[in-house]
Amino acid sequence: MAAEGGADVAVAAPGARRERSNASAAWRRFRRSSSGVFGLTVVALLAVVAMLAPALAPFDPHATSRAAFATPFGGPHILGTDNLGRDVLSQVIWGSRVSLIVGLAAAATATLIGVVVGALAGYFGGWFDELLMRVTEFFQVIPRFVLALIVVAFFGSGLVNLILVIGLLSWPQTARLVRSQYLSHKTLPYVDAGRALGMRNARLMFLQILPNVMGPVLVVASLDVAQAILLEASLGFFGLGDPNLTSWGGMLNSAQTFIRRAWWMSVFPGVGITLAVLGFNLFGDGLTEAYDPRMAPR
C-alpha cells in the first residue's frame, strides 16, 4: 500500500488520472507474478479456443462415424474417436465453450448477488446485517454439490439452469468479503465527505465505496470461475450436463464405461478441466498480488 503514495496526494489528484495510475500500478504488480502471467496465458488461450471452436475443430463434434475407438496419434483423428466414432479432439475443443460460458456466467451471477448482499449488510448493519448474514451462513453450510444435483435433476440440466444453480449457490464468500470491506470503508473520511455533500446511500454504496473494494472482489470472482467449472464438470460426470452440448464432464461420463477399451476418451477431457481450473486459480493469485500484495501467497 505504501507504494501508492500518501493519501493526501491521492485525494488531490484528479479522479481519472488517479484511477489510471492505480490500474497501471496493479498491472505492473500483476506482471511481476509469474503464476498470474501463466494463469492469464492459459485463460486467454482457452478463450481463443472457445471462440474459434467452429474453425479449429477438424470434425463436427456430434458427427458419428464407423471409425469407433480409433486410437490417437495416427490417422485423421488426432486424439482418437469415442465409442460412437466421434472425434475426441473436436469434442474437447467444443467442450471448452461450455466450461468457459458456465464458469464465467455463474461466477458473474455469484459476484452480483454477493456484492449486493454484502454491501447492504455491511453498509446498513444492525438487524438487517444480522438477517442477511444468517442467510449467507445458510448458503455456506448447505452442500453445494448435492443441492445443485437435485435441482438440476428436477428442473432440467440446460445451460441456463446450470448457470443459475451454480451462481445461486456460490455467492456467500463474496458477500462476506464485501461486507467486511464495507464495514471498514463506511467510517472513512471520503464516505463522510460524500454524505456531507448530500449523496444518497445508493450512490455512496455503489459509486463511491464499490470501486474501492473491487480488487479483492475480482480475486474471489476469478477463484469462483474455477470452482464453477469444476462443479459443472462434476454434474456433467453425473450425467447432468446440458444434453445438447458437448461438455468435458459429459465426455468423462461416457469414458467411464469404456475405460478399459479407450484411455484417450478419459485422458484428454480431464486435461482440459485441469488446465482451465488451474488457469483461473493462478490468475486469481496474480490478481491478489496486483491488488493486495500483503495477502498474496508466498
Place this chain on the structure above:
Amino acid sequence: MASEGNGGGLAIYALRRVINAVPLVLGVVVVNFVLIALAPGDPVTSLIGEYPAPPEYVERVRHDFGLDRSIPERLILYVANVARGDLGFSFANRQSVTTLLLQRLGRTLVLMLSTVVVATAVGLLLGVLSARRPGSLTDRGATGFALVGYAVPEFWLGQLLILVFAVWLGWLPAGGFRSVRVEYVGFAAALDSFRHMLLPMAALSFRYMAITTRLTRASLLEVMSAQYITAARGRGLSENAVLWRHALRAAALPVVTVIGYNFAFIVAGSALVETVFGWPGIGRLMYDSIYTRDYPVLLGILLFVSVTVILVNLITDALYAVLDPRVRY
C-alpha cells in the same frame, strides 16, 4: 466474556453456537420440504403405478399419505417425521431411506476418514519440508504439486489411477468393495478390502493433500517470523526443534479447521470417487438414484449431509477454541 477461565467462556460460546445452528437445521428441513413439493411427477402415480386406478382408491392413497392436507399441515407432518428419523421411502430399493443410508454410511465413512488422515499427514509433511527452505527445489516441487492437486477433478484422477494401476500395471482392482470371485476370510479379507480401497482413497485425498500442503506452508512461514520463535532460536534450540516443536504446533491449527470447513467438499468428492470406483457407499447411491429417479433418496441424502455439515462445523469451532490457547470466547 470470561476471559480468564477458558472453560466457562467456551461453554457459553458453544451454547450460543448450538442455538445459532437451530435455524440453520430448520432452514435445511424447509428447503427439503419445498423440494419435495416441487419434485416432478405426481407422488401418487409413483406409489400406485401408471395404470388407471379407480378415483376412490387414488383419493384413499392421497389421504393415507396426507397429500390432501394443506401445505402448512404437511410441513408440520414432515418435520415430525424427520424428527423421528423417518426420511421417506425408496421406491427403487423397497426400503426406508433411513435404513438405506445407514447401510451405506459405514463404507463412505471408512473412505472419508482414511482420506482425511492420509491427506493431513502427507500435507503437513510436505508443507513443513516446503517451508523449511523457501525457494528451494523441494519447495518449488511441493508448491507445484499443491497448485495442480487443487485443480485436478477427483473423478478424473480416479479414472487415471484405474488406467495406470488396474488396466496397465494390473496391480490393484479397478473397482468394487471386495473380490467377488474368491471368498476371503479373516486377515485375507481385510487385506482384500484394503487393496480395493487404495485407489479411491488416493483419488479422494489428492485435493486435501494439496490444500493442507499450501496452508501448512503459508502458516508456517507466517509463524516463523513471530517473536516467540525468535526467542526459541535465541535459547539455542536447533532449527529442527524450533520447527517441529514450536512452529508446527501453531501452524497446524488452520489445518485442523480446514478439514472441518471443507467437509461438504469431501462429501461431494466422495460421491464422485465412489461413482468412478463402484464403491457401494452413499455417493454411489446418489448416482444410482438419479438414474432410477428415486427422489426420496436424494432428498434424504441432502438433509442428512446438511445436518452433518452443520455439526462438523460446530465441532471444528469448538476444537479450534480448545487447541489454540490464544483463542478466548
